[in-house]
Amino acid sequence: MTDADFPARRARARERLDAIDPHKRPGGAEADPHRREWFEAVYDLADEDPAGVPWAGLAPHPLLLEWLASRSLAGLRALDVGCGLGDNAEALAAAGAAVTAFDLVPRAVHWAQRRFPQSAVTWRAADLFHAPPEWRGAFDLVHELYTLQALPDTLLADAARALASFVAPGGALLVISRARDEAQRIDGPPWPLTRAQIEALAVDGLRLETLEDVPASDSLVRHWRALLRREGGR
Structure with missing residues (x-):
């Protein structure tokens, strides 16, 4: 179950995460080839708000x-x-x-x-x-x-x-x-x-x-x- 502001918070989180994803920049993949640091950043920045985790549907797929x-x-x-x-x-x-x-x-x-x-x-x-x-x-x-x-x-x-x-x-x-x-x-x-x-x-x-x-x-x-x-x- 999500609240009314959930989609807006998710959109803001997605924009913030894209901005720090090296794979979104030409030549940036070498900085984090397995994306480990980025995945860790997703959960750190979410700060316990599931809207901050782009793939978290809060229900089975x-x-x-x-x-x-x-x-x-x-x-x-x-x-x-x-x-x-x-x-x-x-x-x-x-x-x-x-x-x-x-x-x-x-x-x-x-x-x-x-x-x-x-x-x-x-x-x-x-x-x-x-x-x-x-x-x-x-x-x-x-x-x-x-x-x-x-x-x-x-x-x-x-x-x-x-x-x-x-x-x-x-x-x-x-x-x-x-x-x-x-x-x-x-x-x-x-x-x-x-x-x-x-x-x-x-x-x-x-x-x-x-x-x-x-x-x-x-x-x-x-x-x-x-x-x-x-x-x-x-």
Whole structure:
């Protein structure tokens, strides 16, 4: 639930964050190639106001909820990548999964824990590119929403391998991202993904099972919803 001033505060925060994002300036990416400092600044500047976190919807993403509505995750181990303030992780847990959720920024993780004090989710601060070794092949479902589109092209191949490494035999990777055409130029970040970039996530034993091109609506811009699967399992 948001208040009436929420959209205006979010717009002001987005303008402030764009002004300090080195990826918004020519040649500035070298200053923060993994965007770690910028992500930390987002939560520091938000000062506990969720309007200051551009991707914080304060509710699970509708395309995730739609996907969950037709299936149960009972008994599955799930990993929520870039959990932010925790709404999507909670949705996965409500669907029956044993959920581990992580974010690069410890302040985000602590904020999520405060929002959901009775949560069954295991919250962790971790780096996608240097994840705990015990996560390798440990999850039946890996959920990624909006992390990839926040990364420059130069990191997508490494990110794909990192995501694939978490998926157990027989498990799946669910990716939800804003979409763009191959020839469409974007003044990001964020950088909506192309079909080719989604297809390139099929690495290290993952295969693309479904790819939905979800058209724009009154509430959402065009999105991809992709499911990639690893063979094997019980």
